[in-house]
Amino acid sequence: MALDFTAIDFETANGFRGSPCSVGLSKVRGGVVVEEASWLMRPPENHDHFEFHNTRIHGIRAEDVAGRPRFGELFPEIGAFFGSDVLAAHNAAFDLGVIRSGLEVSGLAGPAYDYVCTVMLSRRCYSLVSNSLPYAAEEAGVPLVNHHDAAEDARACAGILVDIARRNNANSIAELYLSLGLTLPQQPAFDPALGLSKATMSAIAARTGSTMDRTPGQAVPVGWSAWPEEGPNPLPNPAAEPGHPLFGQTVVFTGDLTITRPEAKSRAADMGARPESRVTARTTVLIVGDGFVAGDLRAGRLTGKAKRVLELHAKGQQIEVVSEGEFLQMVGGA
Known part of the structure; x- marks a missing residue:
């Protein structure tokens, strides 16, 4: 072979x-x-x-x-x-x-x-x-x-x-x-x-309803707060595909997302991840909003949670940083 x-x-x-x-x-x-x-x-x-x-x-x-x-x-x-x-x-x-x-x-x-x-x-x-x-x-x-x-x-x-x-x-x-x-x-x-x-x-259903698209610089829509509402932490979907990159991961969100924090947690849980609200020794994936891209790790443009992840990674914890864009790709789009 x-x-x-x-x-x-x-x-x-x-x-x-x-x-x-x-x-x-x-x-x-x-x-x-x-x-x-x-x-x-x-x-x-x-x-x-x-x-x-x-x-x-x-x-x-x-x-x-x-x-x-x-x-x-x-x-x-x-x-x-x-x-x-x-x-x-x-x-x-x-x-x-x-x-x-x-x-x-x-x-x-x-x-x-x-x-x-x-x-x-x-x-x-x-x-x-x-x-x-x-x-x-x-x-x-x-x-x-x-x-x-x-x-x-x-x-x-x-x-x-x-x-x-x-x-x-x-x-x-x-x-x-x-x-x-x-x-x-x-x-x-x-x-x-x-x-x-x-x-x-x-996607087909969305064509008959309304969607909320927000670009950088636009005003935050009504119902959004400067301090994101974490919402509950749903349990992982037991029927999720084990081969999915989020399956079995413990995920935390940080920064301003283009979807609500509860919706993001729900999507992660659907893929078999366990959402939590703060970075701990259990955390394996941090998903970062605010238009974050991987290059920001080197540039130092980081939230407090992201800085904590870098500290834990330096100490040997298996934890990674994912942009919101990458996350949305993983869960099937915006």
Whole structure:
């Protein structure tokens, strides 16, 4: 067996994960990238509006994809590129969710995919204060200049997986998972005619209701307070997917989020996490609002809770910092 897989990265137009506007792919054979591809695309119809937050991250605007094929039209070519490969993604719950929701709202069925999440593997094999792509890529010795360029992010993801396999003396994905005592996860086949995923149903429902989008500099909406209301700490969902990056984690939120703190806790608990209200020796993940990005860890723009996390990490506690944007990707969008 050889270390063969395809790394994949999507960028989306808005908070719904079924709104892909860009994809990057890196095909790996024997631990070496042998072929790459990337596309711009229009998101599926009725889910193709571009939100400020997303464009600020990846720089793609509606006019950049005007006249391009929609995701559903392009997917046969995308799918043909990776074929039956194991798919690797940094936060695979998001990227596999993009495929599923994007196909669902396009009225298309999708096959089952075996996949690898390099966030999960980074957490397992590295010791980083943040397992975001820039930090994991740096640990793996992989160049990453234009983060959120889909092609470059896919290439970085591939490099991280190759590095982790090398560190574990694994010559294939199967050997790597065996050495770590893990089971390779799979996204099952799906057919929108037989039922939709929760994320897709929520997005469709939102089209008939109202949503609250807030950009930096806007006034805080009525009902929000400068000191966020923590709300109750719901119990973890016992039926959550064990392969999800939040499953089994003890999470704490800090800073001003774009959703309410109780809603954030509920979403985390749905994925099998245990929300708490303050950083303790039990905390494994701190989710930071206020527009935080991983680079702020080095710049020192941190809340009190985030500073406490850095102190605990320096003392050897296995704890990491996640941006709200990364969290929303993990739980299926805004």
